[in-house]
Amino acid sequence: MLKRKMGRIGFDSSVLLFGGAKLGQVTQLEADRSIAYALEHGVNHIDTAASYGDSELRLGPWMAQIRDRIFLATKTTQRSKKEAREEIHQSLERLRTDRLDLLQLHAVGTPDELELCLREGGALEAALEAKADGLVRHIGITGHGHQAPAVHLEALRRYPFETVLTPFNYYLYSLPKYRESFDALAAETAKQDASLRVIKAVAKGPWAHGQERSFATWYEPFASRDTIDACVHYVLAQPGIGGFASAGDIELFPLIVDAVERYGTLSDAEVMERLGAVAGYSSPFGDADSGV
DSSP, X not given: OOEEEOGGGOOEEESEEEEGXXXXXXXXXXXXXXXXHHHHTTOOEEEOOTTSTTHHHHHGGGHHHHGGGSEEEEEEOOOBHHHHHHHHHHHHHHHTOSOEEEEEEOOOOSHHHHHHHHSTTBHHHHHHHHHHTTSEEEEEXXXXXXXXXXXXXXXXXXSOOSEEEEEOOHHHHHSHHHHHHHHHHHHHHHHHTOEEEXXXXXXXXXXXXXXXXXXXXSSEEOOSHHHHXXXXXXXXXXXXXXXXXXXXXXXXXXXXXXXXXXXXXXXXXXXXXXXXXXXXXXXXXXXXXXOO
């Protein structure tokens, strides 16, 4: 499993983050199989969230045996200091651990959401308090939507977050304004030596109205090996990107692991040809708020 250093944090993380959303609505047995598969294939970074259903509960039983050999990250969607503090402590209990390697302010994808987190009495204060108490080692930020890269750039200007988790894929980067925002964010993370990771690497687009949802993801993912290979190559070949979170479905996970393990077997030209020929490729966030 390819590893890359997480900026100034210094941890050699697998480029594939085990996305905890996939455990939100599965049994413990199903979760155990997926977690075991990840560990067997060298994934050493687990990224979950308090808002991912039962995900933290499914991960908890594993902590006694793996805590010291993984990088453990979770997230809070709370915006006030009080509520975020409570959620952080709840996550520690559910995960059965006394510390988090990374606590991320989650779903911060608009200027208003950022302001709520950074204001006096906001969630950032809870994260800083948890860090001072030794419960959290590092603080990051995540977000969805077309504004996310620009919002995360502003976040870095106001506080030196150590990690950023923002949307990126072939289609999103083809949008001129999105590309401009993402490139500016990538430049700032490089300047600050913050770790830039991405989400939505294998997202094809929104589920169509009435479409049968064959996967647990909230967007329609790619499911063919050839296209997933191209998506993974495209993301990992992008300068400045340290890794990406796996899609939120346990059945897709082995295909994504396989694509990472074979990264480098495709040329950039082959990747561009495959992704450029995909029919129905669009933004997972739709077009209403695209700003492009």
